[in-house]
Each structure stands twice: as C-alpha cells, then as structure tokens.
Amino acid sequence: MNLLFSNDRRGEYPSSWYAETAPGLAPFPSVQGSIKADVVVVGGGYTGLSAALHLAEAGVDVALVEAHRVGFGASGRNGGQLGSGQRQDQLTLEGMVGEDRARALWDLGEDAKALVKSLCAKHAIDCDLRPGVACAATSQGSADWMHRFAGHLGDRYSYEIEALGREAFQTLCPSAAYVGGILDMGAAHLHPLKLAQGLARAASVAGARIFENSVVSRVEEGAKVTVVTETGQINADHLILATGGYLGSLNTEVAAKVMPINNFIVATEPLGEDAARVLTRDVAVADDLFVVNYFRLSADKRLLFGGGESYGYRFPRDIRATVRKPLSQIFPHLADAPLTHAWGGTLAITMKRLPHLARLSPNVLSASGYSGHGVGNAVQAGQLLAEAVRGQSAGFDLFAGLPTPTFPGGAALRSPLLVLAMTWFAMRDRLGL
DSSP states (O other), X not given: OOHHHHSSOTTOOOSOHHHHHSOOOOOOOOOOEEEEEEEEEEOOSHHHHHHHHHHHHTTOOEEEEOSSSTTOSGGGTSXXXXXXXXXXXXXXXXXXXXXXXXXXXXXXXXXXXXXXXHHHHHTTOOOOOEXXXXXXXXXXXXXXXXXXXXXXXXXXXXXXXXXXOHHHHHHHSOOTTOOEEEEEEEEEEOOHHHHHHHHHHHHHHHTOEEEOSOOEEEEEOSSSXXXXXXXXXXXXXXXXXXXXXXXXXXXXHHHTTOEEEEEEEEEESOOGGGGGGTOSSSOEEEESOSSOOEEEEOTTSXXXXXXXXXXXXXXXXXXXXXXXXXXXXXXXXXXXXXEEEEEEEEEEEOTTSSOEEEEEETTEEEEEOOTTOHHHHHHHHHHHHHHHHTTOOHHHHHHHTSOOOOOTXXXXXXXXXXXXXXXXXXXXXXXXX
C-alpha cells in the first residue's frame, strides 16, 4: 500500500483546521527533465526543509523533492507540541544509554527547542509559538512518578518543571480524568503547518530549489546518486532521505526499523467562555495513556484534540467518531460539541521511541522515526544532516549511535504485530492498569 495516496488526494493538503488557517504558499514546480545538484533531499517535511535551509545557507546547491506539497505529511498535521528532551524521559534514557549520553541527548533536546525558536525569529515565521506544555496523570501513581521526574530534572539537569497536585491541575485543566501532573513552561506549542511553510519560504529565499508534486519512483545509489520521478530526475553527489512515515520501498534497511502509524485530530467550533472549562491558560496538554490524548486551544478558542485508536494504514471512515470517544471521556460536557474539522496523519515510530539517524552509505543519509516528538527532533535532524553532509557530524553521530532495533518480522510483519501490541496497551488504558 502506498501511504502517499491511500488516505489523501494528490497534491492537496488535508481538510484540516491547520490548512484552512495557514497563510498559504504558492506551489513550487515539479521536477522536469534532468537536474543536477550537490545534494538532493527527498521529503518536504520539517527534516527535509530544515536540511535544505541549512545547506543553502552554507552555499551548498541543494534540491528538495516532495510528492505532494511541502508540509503535507506529519509536519503539517501534528499536535504542534515542541517538547523538552527526547521522546523517552531522562530516567529511561539514563538506564538505556548511561548518564553521560543521556545528558548529551538532553542538551540536544534543549538545542532543538532553541533552534525552532531561533528560526522563527530569524525568518519571521509567525506560527503562533506559545510557551507551555503540561503532562496530565490519570492515576495517583503516575502523578507521583511525574513529580519525582520533575525533581530529578531540577536536581540533575538544573531544569525547572512545576509539579501540580490534583487541585492545581484541576485549576489548569478542569477535567475529572486527571489527578495531577507537571507543567513545563520551557516547552512550547505552535501551528505546525505555518512552521513548515515558513521553513519552505526561508529555504527557497536562501537558494534551495524546491520541487512539489514530484513522486520519487526509485533511487539509484553509487558514487553519484540519482532520484527518479515521473517527469524527470535529479543527479547529485549526496542524498538525504527525509520521508518520515512515507518512505515506502525507497530503502528497505530503514523500513525495517521505522514504522508508519496513523493519528487523528479534531477541531471544535469556537468555545467562547466555555474554553475555560477545558484550559484556563494558553498551554498544550498530553496525558500519560499509551494511546495518548493531546490537546490545546486555538487562538479563536477552538479545542484541537488528538487521540483515538486506528489499526491498519487506512484512516477510519469516520474520524470524528474515532476521536469523539476519547474527547468525551476527558471532557464529558463536550460530548456533543460540533466538530468543524477532522483529519488524520501518518507519522513514523521506532521500537525504542528514539529518532533513527543513519549513514546508509558514504553519500546517503537518513533521518526519521521521531515517534511523536518530531517538532523539535525533525527540525534539528535537518540541521544535523546538513552538518553531516559537510563533514561536521558530532550531533548526527550521537543519534546514529543509539540502539534502533528492527521491528519483529521486519517491514513485512511489523504492521500486524503492532496491531496486537496496540490492542493490548489500549486495553490496559481502559482497565486503568
């Protein structure tokens, strides 16, 4: 199944609230004939756009190809949360890779947030960037762990996160589903498609050549690389694969380690004064469930709520019904609230829930598998890929050295096995285990 076309119309953004409220971007041309470049980037999401921007600013001749529109995939559809650290928490990372590497990964996570903020400032990208992300606990044991974790970050990393008990969290987010949590004001939330389109504008201004509606049919590797599309080809010295969950069959080595999954978001009508029954501050929230719920308020006081379960690569027939179920569990008073928008998206995960950066051959690099932490990770990965192409690879090498096991069954059997795992963990969520 080709995920580029299984759930979406060719060359169009999904009918999301993001697409409706982004300022828009004039289409870039498709690849025509034979083109030469120093570096060719496949994928027009955060990773590819950031790589193209950083390479172009360094004077490298770079061409980027995107099958649909820039920001078409997860980069333009996600929950818009710019989180701290990595997808795995620091306590887990310390046990996984040791304290020294865990600290280096924390520092990279801080650099990723700073990079996004600095790019927005430097290139005048107005993406509604706001501080604050809360993590919500659905059990007292989970809340206690979060508070210990906040203390650990303060003691060992000199990073302050506010621990919230039941009453304080209820003041922030008046949902009976949550019994406490933490609030990270160093994290942030934003309009993801505005960020993607802003990066594309900046890359184009810097000299990167961007091609849209250019589906890559095959990649020929060697001393030189050739990226073949339906209407032409790009010949280059270096190749960057930045396709996220849309890699398909372009590289079997990465496909065995990085799996595409779907997630879903809805937008309510503007809630007006009722918005205070959802959030009393302009922050984003994600909870502790395996099938995570995440939400925030838009500038016009809509609830943007992500969640719901879906197995298989096709989106459910009724995304609204899929997401309305968890939404009504968290906010019962909105069980019948009109939903103006509903959309799905495909992201990429790894077994360890850490990014997979790899040098596949001397002149072929890849980055993907951000596992729901991609706003910061992906933008930073693009920068690291650009540096690695130019011979500066310390940050790239740190990520590339992380364990990235192959999914059981490889690319062929990973999907049915994931269905079994997701079913089990979803059941644990429902049973409160």
